[in-house]
Amino acid sequence: MGESLTVAVASGKGGTGKTSLATSLARVASAQYERVAYLDCDVEEPNGHIFLPATLERKEIIHVEVPEIDQEKCDYCGYCAQICAFNALAILPGAPLVFANLCHSCAGCWTLCPQKAIRVGKRGIGVVETGHLGHMEFWQGRLDPGVATSPPLIDALQKRGLGPGINILDAPPGTSCPVVRTVERADFVLLVTEPTPFGRHDLELAAAMVRQMGLPAGVVINRSSGDDGIIEDFCRQSGLPLLGRLPWERRVAEGYAAGLCAVEVMPRWRPLFLDWLQRIREIVAGRGGEGSAGNCGAER
């Protein structure tokens, strides 16, 4: 078909069952659709491989550009250090210093150096790995410990892994740069929450983020106790579609501890996931041509 649908699973916060849900969705989708790719974009703590034990076939080190100073040409004028907004350069008399871990690769120093004394060097920040589980494509990024900036690695992962068919993006927790970078390329953001004041608070933040970005979104309640009023109210008020809920099951928690995702423990939940996927396709198709200017599924 060549048709493609990219769904990001996000939660505002860790521990809501995002990875269990995203890996379940990928498993269920891959039994139904021709090409399904799962991308673990939580590069700080990639956990998807625990629930989708793919055989990893390829690994690529991802680099970012950093300055390298040619001591022969440098006249220690200090201009690069003066313009670097991230304090990644210091020019001591006779000794230019580069703090590569502070560099944002903005290219300012090597573009503007009056002596043309700065070369473009590179620094590894982590790896992108890929493999298969059955015919499902599995992708993950792993940030090197001690590296502060994950967005370039998320970018590299998505550039390689996104393709035709269904792409499931497992987003990092929170609502800041790594999450924004992850959901940017998604057609739909599936927000996972739990029916507690914590869950609602984090959902509010995540909903504000997707609204600001103009992405369509919907909510799934995990660990539903039957009384989900606190989340239902929010969905009504904010116009976010509630796609469904998964009940609280101790067996699922135990399965999670053992490295099993929700649908492996509860195969009878499979139709729920397929149903959500279908609704997501409809919502996204219904917006066709509208571009990204809409406001977060508020039409529903």
Add this chain to the structure above:
Amino acid sequence: MREIVVLSGKGGTGKTSFSAALANLAEGKVLADADVDAANLHLVLRPRVSEAYPFYGLPVAYIDRDRCGQCGQCAEFCRFQAIADFSVRQEKCEGCGVCAHICPGGAIERRPRQVGEVYISTTVAGPMVHAALVAGAENSGKLVAEVRRRARAMARAENLSLIITDGPPGIGCPVLSCLPDCDLAVLVAEPSAAGVHDLQRLLQVLQHFRVPAAVVINKWDIAVQRTREIEQLCAGRQVPLLGRIPFDSTVFRCLQQGQCYLNVPAAPASRATRQVWQALQQLL
């Protein structure tokens, strides 16, 4: 002055519930919520805000339309695709200022952008510093540093000897901002395949920055074998184990009502947490 930072490698391990419990047990301390992306400690401690300060991220580029000659060099040089149609998409701008330097007409300058607020509050458990970040904003590491800076200032001003910081999840920028001058990282680990994996990565980071760590295992009885794995991991790396907190439905019930589980003193989790606090005091 000592600072404990509670970390977890990942959200959902019970870090905030545990931090709130510590807040109730310790005396003479300042509380800091450094999980600025999704601050939650206030849901349990219900602070009364007494002071609020704007927080500015790195300055972002601003184009003066009157002086812009529409040459397009800024967009061409921008590494972050933050300039389109001769205007700046603020959420993409990293504030490097390269555009301002190369603009031939001098039409671009950098202006500070408010991306959050820092609050000083009072709670029943003591003074608290917390913050809110505009959704989708960057620089949460810098905001974490600001929360910690104010917590320290408050501890000094009020002559309090302990700071308890509820840290952010992960191992990236916001977590790294918690490490300078931190005396002890208390890691809340959960016994699951993912939990063991996250703990290993977090310990690697702490070792790299030479921050002393201690571990508490939460919900330990949900997967006894994994708990043993964590204990062995700690023993192998000579990381002290503070104790184990059992899975206890009291914790979830209290959470649903925004309460600290220590309010139910006889609950197994409360008992275990008091023991953990005893062990923790030995390390301070």
